[in-house]
Amino acid sequence: MRALLAFTGSRGDAQPGILLARELRARGHSVTLALSPNLVEFATEHGVPAVGFGRDSAELLRTQHADRRFRSLSPRQRLRAVLDLQRRGVAEAVGDLLILAPGHDVLVTGMAGEEAAEKAARRVGLPLAAVHFFPIHPNRSVPVVPTAWGQRIPGGLNRRIWSGLRWARDAALAQPLAEFGIVEHPLPDRVSIQAYDVDLFPGLAAELPGRHPITGFAVDTDGFLGGPVDPALAAWLDAGAAPIYVGFGSMAVDDPAALVTMLRTVCARRGRRLLLAAGWAGIEPELSAEVAIVDQVDHAAVFPRCVAAVHHGGAGTTAAALRAGVPQVICSVQADQPYWGRALARLGLADTLRVADLGADALAAMLDRVADPNVVARAAAYAGRFPDSGVALAADEVEALVPVSFPTPVLDHAGRLQ
Numbered sequence: 001m002r003a004l005l006a007f008t009g010s011r012g013d014a015q016p017g018i019l020l021a022r023e024l025r026a027r028g029h030s031v032t033l034a035l036s037p038n039l040v041e042f043a044t045e046h047g048v049p050a051v052g053f054g055r056d057s058a059e060l061l062r063t064q065h066a067d068r069r070f071r072s073l074s075p076r077q078r079l080r081a082v083l084d085l086q087r088r089g090v091a092e093a094v095g096d097l098l099i100l101a102p103g104h105d106v107l108v109t110g111m112a113g114e115e116a117a118e119k120a121a122r123r124v125g126l127p128l129a130a131v132h133f134f135p136i137h138p139n140r141s142v143p144v145v146p147t148a149w150g151q152r153i154p155g156g157l158n159r160r161i162w163s164g165l166r167w168a169r170d171a172a173l174a175q176p177l178a179e180f181g182i183v184e185h186p187l188p189d190r191v192s193i194q195a196y197d198v199d200l201f202p203g204l205a206a207e208l209p210g211r212h213p214i215t216g217f218a219v220d221t222d223g224f225l226g227g228p229v230d231p232a233l234a235a236w237l238d239a240g241a242a243p244i245y246v247g248f249g250s251m252a253v254d255d256p257a258a259l260v261t262m263l264r265t266v267c268a269r270r271g272r273r274l275l276l277a278a279g280w281a282g283i284e285p286e287l288s289a290e291v292a293i294v295d296q297v298d299h300a301a302v303f304p305r306c307v308a309a310v311h312h313g314g315a316g317t318t319a320a321a322l323r324a325g326v327p328q329v330i331c332s333v334q335a336d337q338p339y340w341g342r343a344l345a346r347l348g349l350a351d352t353l354r355v356a357d358l359g360a361d362a363l364a365a366m367l368d369r370v371a372d373p374n375v376v377a378r379a380a381a382y383a384g385r386f387p388d389s390g391v392a393l394a395a396d397e398v399e400a401l402v403p404v405s406f407p408t409p410v411l412d413h414a415g416r417l418q
Helices: 011-026 037-045 057-066 075-087 090-100 114-124 155-178 231-238 256-270 299-305 315-324 337-346 360-370 373-384 390-401
Strands: 002-007 030-035 106-109 128-132 190-194 244-247 274-277 291-294 308-311 328-332 350-354
Touching: 002 011, 002 090, 002 114, 011 030, 011 037, 011 128, 011 315, 011 390, 030 037, 030 090, 090 114, 090 155, 106 114, 106 390, 114 128, 114 155, 128 390, 190 390, 231 291, 231 299, 244 256, 256 274, 256 291, 256 360, 299 315, 308 315, 308 360, 315 328, 315 337, 315 373, 328 337, 328 360, 337 350, 350 360, 360 373
Parallel strands: 002 030, 002 106, 106 128, 128 190, 244 274, 244 308, 274 291, 308 328, 328 350
Antiparallel strands: none
16 A cells, blocks of 8 residues: 655644554555654654655744734634634645655545645545544534533534534635645545544544544554653653653743743642753753753653643643543643643543633642542543554554555655655
């Protein structure tokens, strides 16, 4: 099988694609992995060749952070900002995929670039596998408004609003997609892989239509993308009590200095050490007795050694914390993050608020709540039944789209015959 995997977006969007590419390559398939240009080096450094497509995701995130409409009190302004952001880079992504796709048997994509990938798949005539890290199919079970009062929206209305949001997204992307003309080829086949734990959203499994297989979280189970823990950090972890982990991944931070000061204060008052993963926030590294500030950490190795994980609520980080059995404080910024926060809070596995509302008192109160023995016990129990088969099951679904009974030609990382 010759598979084109196209995963645009931040590192959290790219990692499942990298893991899936690795799995398919291990099964003997020829894989072309396409990522946002700024993440190609990350994949290549971990032994998975990749090519760039679309626009730099870090640039798009900086553009979003600078757009004041995202912080507007008006839901209409926030929605317009989201739709404007989603249009950016779509035409470039489709153009790049139309160059890469010929010669492949299947196109696999993530949520962020699904429409661009579908356009390319239809033009070339390839089956499509879309990997969903969060439930986006219209439903009654996931409150469309991720707040406490959102749970009171009647199920039928909730489903209609989800459908309306899908219509708005389709309408927003119609213009950049129209540049590539009318597509005549129907998709030979399509599957929407549900790469998350559906049980975190009670009632959802019964609502999913056919061709929406549930595979579970696509997590890095062997530290392949994290690598060995830095010896200095390992020594720091060994030297004292379990720290509080804080990290916001690819999300920008308005005032990094103020954030660090607040975190130091909260952790010191609790008698806890602070482990801060700076990510894309531009915070200077530090290693002292009570504070460790590093660029990134291997979640699989570090989370089990922490007393709590404070993070932005990205699907990948959320899954890693669930797998580690560590109580979570989710400080959501955008997209699916507030939904993960609300879902885990409803099940007593986390506490949550918007990052815009984060302050010393609020964080201290949430850390108190997730330190409750009942929350700690629930998190540990969930970790005990966390399945590690998500990547393998997703690969099974991709293989099922292209039955192969003969050797396939080998392509290089850019999709050319070797």
